[in-house]
Amino acid sequence: MTATPEVQKSIEEVYTKLQGASDCSSLLKKHLTKDVVAKNKSKKTRLGATLLDVIQSGGENLDSGVGIYAPDAESYTLFADLFNPVIEEYHNGFKATDTQPAMDLGEKNVGELADLDPEGKFIVSTRIRCGRSLQGYPFNPCLSETNYKMMETRMKEIFNSITDPELKGTYYPLTGMDEETKKKLIADHFLFKEGDRFLKAANANRYWPNGRGIFHNEKKTFLVWVNEEDHLRIISMQNGGNVGEVLARLIKGLNLVAAKAPFARHPRLGWLTFCPTNLGTTVRASVHIKLPKISAKDDFKKICSDMKLQIRGIHGEHSESKEGIYDISNKQRLGLTEYQAVRQMYDGLKKLIELEKAAA
Ligand SMILES: Nc1ncnc2c1ncn2[C@@H]1O[C@H](COP(=O)(O)OP(=O)(O)OP(=O)(O)O)[C@@H](O)[C@H]1O
Numbered sequence: 001m002t003a004t005p006e007v008q009k010s011i012e013e014v015y016t017k018l019q020g021a022s023d024c025s026s027l028l029k030k031h032l033t034k035d036v037v038a039k040n041k042s043k044k045t046r047l048g049a050t051l052l053d054v055i056q057s058g059g060e061n062l063d064s065g066v067g068i069y070a071p072d073a074e075s076y077t078l079f080a081d082l083f084n085p086v087i088e089e090y091h092n093g094f095k096a097t098d099t100q101p102a103m104d105l106g107e108k109n110v111g112e113l114a115d116l117d118p119e120g121k122f123i124v125s126t127r128i129r130c131g132r133s134l135q136g137y138p139f140n141p142c143l144s145e146t147n148y149k150m151m152e153t154r155m156k157e158i159f160n161s162i163t164d165p166e167l168k169g170t171y172y173p174l175t176g177m178d179e180e181t182k183k184k185l186i187a188d189h190f191l192f193k194e195g196d197r198f199l200k201a202a203n204a205n206r207y208w209p210n211g212r213g214i215f216h217n218e219k220k221t222f223l224v225w226v227n228e229e230d231h232l233r234i235i236s237m238q239n240g241g242n243v244g245e246v247l248a249r250l251i252k253g254l255n256l257v258a259a260k261a262p263f264a265r266h267p268r269l270g271w272l273t274f275c276p277t278n279l280g281t282t283v284r285a286s287v288h289i290k291l292p293k294i295s296a297k298d299d300f301k302k303i304c305s306d307m308k309l310q311i312r313g314i315h316g317e318h319s320e321s322k323e324g325i326y327d328i329s330n331k332q333r334l335g336l337t338e339y340q341a342v343r344q345m346y347d348g349l350k351k352l353i354e355l356e357k358a359a360a
Contacts, residue, residue, distance in 0.1 A: 026067035027067060028055055046074060048142070092332045098268075101336070115243075123289050124287075126240065127286050131274075147211075167217050167256065174208075192228040194209075204229060235250075270282075277333065285344075310328070
């Protein structure tokens with residue numbers, strides 16, 4: 001199977017557009033070389049995905065940080081000429097010959113994670129999420145409407161079977177959810193945003209809102225997103241800085257779901273996700289934090305990036321910080337264990353709080 005001449009022409013057009021875009025600094029632009037285009041433009045996965053499916057979001061959104069997505073699991077192998085260097089650069093030097101370590105969520109270590117901010121002076125809230133793909137289904141651009149609905153039905157059955165008093169809750173499909181409820185869930189940081197242009201350009205928003213929804217317990221401290229960017233996003237969050245409590249709840253919830261739904265894992269890349277930035281552990285552990293003194297300094301971004309921390313705005317990726325509150329998380333998700341990913345955030349934040357306390 002080979003890509004049509006039209007698709008190959010579109011791939012070349014994306015390449016030319018990126019090379020001519022002086023304002024673009026995405027990893028796609030850097031690693032989509034003439035040679036990579038020539039070697040890969042005619043390839044097609046067994047499900048029919050091409051290099052165009054991989055690069056079209058970054059081609060349309062020149063402000064992308066990364067710019068590529070995997071339309072199916074095979075893409076990570078078939079288009080390795082592009083994925084491997086992007087993965088290596090994003091995940092702290094994870095090489096094509098490296099392998100994701102076995103899963104270690106840190107069950108035995110949660111006790112080491114004392115509250116980062118017991119006096120409640122800095123941290124507004126803590127959240128740890130991981131992504132999962134259900135075995136047997138491709139990713140967004142290759143999913144049919146029936147696939148989305150079947151996955152949602154399967155997940156509803158699993159949610160209904162949860163009896164743990166802390167975790168049990170209700171699934172709310174996006175279809176039929178009233179605008180007011182939706183807006184409030186998004187504003188309160190519980191639900192994913194709609195109409196993300198990066199995902200739209202990657203063909204990830206088809207048949208919306210069918211098959212999409214959110215499960216949460218009564219306190220909204222354990223949540224599962226269904227069919228947004230990934231098949232599943234499993235989330236634990238609460239106010240304050242008690243990372244240990246948040247992690248313990250995530251582990252409990254993840255184990256419950258995993259016992260009923262087999263997830264797709266790659267022998268080298270770990271848990272599989274739609275975006276290569278989430279491969280491996282898929283863990284993003286974040287706090288919403290106020291650091292008025294050090295965040296005003298010129299070297300704040302550098303201090304964070306030296307500690308492998310990522311800074312986002314208050315409403316998530318591609319949003320701005322408001323009222324001096326930042327979303328700070330681990331950046332690397334591949335090439336370390338789940339516990340180490342959480343620890344990367346934890347140790348870095350401990351240091352940032354010390355610096356804030358010491359700042360004049
Ligand atoms: N520590 C936190 N406390 C409260 N809300 C949070 C925290 N971290 C992230 N959020 C909220 O979670 C929502 C999703 O954020 P965002 O999309 O950036 O991250 P994500 O779910 O990790 O996925 P992705 O990295 O794929 O974008 C946003 O509303 C964001 O404000």
